[in-house]
Amino acid sequence: MSADQEQRTIRCLVAKVGLDGHDRGAHVISRAFRDAGFEVIYSGLHRAPEEIVQATVQEDVDVLGISILSGAHDTLVPEIIDGLEEYDAFEDTLILVGGIIPDDDEAELKELGVSEVFGPGASMEQMVEYVRENVPEKE
Amino acid sequence: MSDLIDELLAGKHRALARVITKIEDRRSGHRDLVSQLHQHTGNADVIGVTGSPGSGKSTLVDKMAATYRDRGLTVGVIAIDPSSPFTGGAVLGDRIRMGSNIGDMDVFFRSMSARGSLGGLSTATTDAVKALDAFGKDKIIIETVGAGQNEIDIVKTADTVMVLVPPGSGDDVQMLKAGILEIGDIFVVNKADLDGANRTVQELREMLDYSDGAILQSSGHHGAGSMEGTDGLQIEAESEGWDPEIIETIAQRGEGVDEVLDTLDSHATYLDDSGERERQARTRYAEEIRTLVREDVNDLMAEELDHRGGMDAYLDDVVTRETDPYTVADELVGPLADCVRDRRKE
Ligand SMILES: Nc1nc2c(ncn2[C@@H]2O[C@H](COP(=O)(O)OP(=O)(O)OP(=O)(O)O)[C@@H](O)[C@H]2O)c(=O)[nH]1
Ligand SMILES: [Mg+2]
Numbered sequence: 163m164s165a166d167q168e169q170r171t172i173r174c175l176v177a178k179v180g181l182d183g184h185d186r187g188a189h190v191i192s193r194a195f196r197d198a199g200f201e202v203i204y205s206g207l208h209r210a211p212e213e214i215v216q217a218t219v220q221e222d223v224d225v226l227g228i229s230i231l232s233g234a235h236d237t238l239v240p241e242i243i244d245g246l247e248e249y250d251a252f253e254d255t256l257i258l259v260g261g262i263i264p265d266d267d268e269a270e271l272k273e274l275g276v277s278e279v280f281g282p283g284a285s286m287e288q289m290v291e292y293v294r295e296n297v298p299e300k301e
Numbered sequence: 302m303s304d305l306i307d308e309l310l311a312g313k314h315r316a317l318a319r320v321i322t323k324i325e326d327r328r329s330g331h332r333d334l335v336s337q338l339h340q341h342t343g344n345a346d347v348i349g350v351t352g353s354p355g356s357g358k359s360t361l362v363d364k365m366a367a368t369y370r371d372r373g374l375t376v377g378v379i380a381i382d383p384s385s386p387f388t389g390g391a392v393l394g395d396r397i398r399m400g401s402n403i404g405d406m407d408v409f410f411r412s413m414s415a416r417g418s419l420g421g422l423s424t425a426t427t428d429a430v431k432a433l434d435a436f437g438k439d440k441i442i443i444e445t446v447g448a449g450q451n452e453i454d455i456v457k458t459a460d461t462v463m464v465l466v467p468p469g470s471g472d473d474v475q476m477l478k479a480g481i482l483e484i485g486d487i488f489v490v491n492k493a494d495l496d497g498a499n500r501t502v503q504e505l506r507e508m509l510d511y512s513d514g515a516i517l518q519s520s521g522h523h524g525a526g527s528m529e530g531t532d533g534l535q536i537e538a539e540s541e542g543w544d545p546e547i548i549e550t551i552a553q554r555g556e557g558v559d560e561v562l563d564t565l566d567s568h569a570t571y572l573d574d575s576g577e578r579e580r581q582a583r584t585r586y587a588e589e590i591r592t593l594v595r596e597d598v599n600d601l602m603a604e605e606l607d608h609r610g611g612m613d614a615y616l617d618d619v620v621t622r623e624t625d626p627y628t629v630a631d632e633l634v635g636p637l638a639d640c641v642r643d644r645r646k647e
Binding site: 170171173192193195196197198199200201202203204205206210212213215216217219220221222249250251300 | 314315318321322328388389390391392393403404405406410411412414416
C-alpha cells in the first residue's frame with residue numbers, strides 16, 4: 163500500500179556450471195530458498211562463467227550459489243570471481259559453492275572469496291540459515 | 302545529484318542494477334532517485350510482451366533482443382513473474398531462455414516478482430523502465446504472463462503491446478476475451494510450426510474485426526481494457542489509426558523475428574506521426590501523479606491515525622455508536638483540508 167514501505171527481499175542466483183546434466187540439486191535448493199521467502203533466479207544448466215557474472219550483476223543478487231559436480235571448480239570459480247570484481251559486484255555478493263569439493267580445494271576457494279562450501283551432506287535448513295545470517299548489507 | 306545516478310548515467314551496469322533494486326525494495330530514498338531519472342528519459346521504445354503461460358514469450362524476447370543487437374541497438378528486458386506463493390518467495394525462470402545473449406552486457410535482463418503486492422508491481426515496473434531508459438537503452442521489453450487485470454495494467458505501461466497466441470488452444474481465446482484483445486497492437490501466433498496455426502490466425506483476424514466494430518458502436522462502455530477511460534471518440538480515432546497486425550513466428554528457430562521488429566518499428570512511427578505517443582504519455586503521467594498523490598495522502602493520514610492512538614480506539618467508539626465513520630474521517634482529514642486551503646489563500 164504505502165509508497166515508502168521497505169520490502170527488502172533476499173535475492174539469490176542459483177547457477178549450475180559445468181558439463182554434467184544433473185540439476186536436481188540446484189532445483190531442490192531453489193525451492194528451499196523460495197520456501198524460505200527468498201527470490202531465486204534460476205539460470206538453468208551448463209552455464210558459462212561469463213553468463214553467471216552477467217546474471218549476478220544485472221539481477222543484483224545478494225547471494226550467488228554455484229552448484230558444481232563436475233570437478234572443474236578450480237578454474238570456473240576464479241573466473242567468476244574475476245568477472246564479478248571487474249563489475250564491482252564481488253564485495254557485496256555472498257558466494258556459496260555446493261558440490262563435492264576436496265578439503266584442500268575448499269580452503270583455496272575460501273581464500274579466493276567463497277564464503278562457504280556445502281557438501282552433499284549439508285541440509286537445506288543449514289543453507290537457509292547460513293544465508294540469513296551472512297547476507298551482506300547493501301548500500 | 303546522487304553518485305548512484307551519476308554512475309548510472311555514465312553507463313555503469315552495477316549502478317543500474319542497484320537503482321532497480323532500490324526501486325523494487327522501495328528503499329528509503331528510491332523516490333529521489335526516480336525523480337532524478339525523469340529528465341533523462343523519453344528516448345527508449347517500450348514494448349510489452351504478454352500471452353498465456355508457455356506461449357513462448359521468453360524465447361521470442363531472447364531472439365528479439367539478439368536481433369536488435371545485430372541492428373546495433375541496445376536492449377533492456379524486464380521479465381515479470383506475478384505468481385507469488387504464500388511464503389512471498391519465488392523462483393524466477395525466464396532467464397533460462399536468454400541463450401542468444403550470453404555474456405552480452407548490452408542486453409540488460411532483469412527478473413522481477415510480485416512480492417506479495419501486485420498493485421505495487423506496475424509502479425515498480427514503470428520506475429524500472431525509467432532507469433533503463435535513462436541508462437540509454439534503445440529498446441525496453443517487458444515480459445509478463447497475461448493472466449489478469451493487474452498483468453494487463455503492467456503491460457499497458459508499454460508504448461506497444463504485443464500479445465502471443467499459440468495455435469489451437471481454446472484457453473487463449475478465453476484470455477483474449479478477458480480484455481487483452483483490446484490492448485494488443487501486434488498479435489503474434491508463435492509456434493507456427495505446430496498444427497492449427499493458420500486457423501488461429503484466421504480466428505484472431507475475425508475476433509479483431511468483430512471487436513473493432515464493437516468498439517466503434519459502444520462508445521462509453523469500453524471499460525475493461527482502455528486506459529483512455531470512456532472517451533469513445535478517442536478510441537474510434539485510435540482504431541482507425543492502427544489496425545492490429547497479426548504475425549506468425551517460430552521463436553525457437555528465430556523465424557519471423559525480423560518481421561516482428563519491423564512491425565514494432567512501424568508502430569513506433571505511427572505513434573510519433575499520429576501524436577498518439579504524446580497523448581499516451583500525458584495520460585500515463587496523469588495516472589502516475591494521481592497514484593502518487595493518493596499514496597502520499599494515504600501515508601500522511603495513516604501516520605496521523607497512529608499518532609491519535611490508532612484505528613482501534615476509533616472503532617470502539619463507532620461500535621458503541623458514540624461516533625460514526627463519516628465523523629471520524631472528517632476529524633482526520635479536516636485539519637489537512639484546512640491547512641491546504643489556508644495556504645492557498647496566501
Ligand atoms: N514448437 C515450438 N516451441 C516453442 C516455440 N517457441 C518456444 N517454444 C517452446 O515453448 C516452451 C515455453 O517457452 P517460453 O519461452 O519459456 O514461454 P513463456 O511464454 O516465456 O513461458 P512463461 O514465462 O513460463 O509463461 C519452451 O519449451 C520453448 O522451447 C516455437 O516457435 N515452436
Ligand atoms: Mg517466460
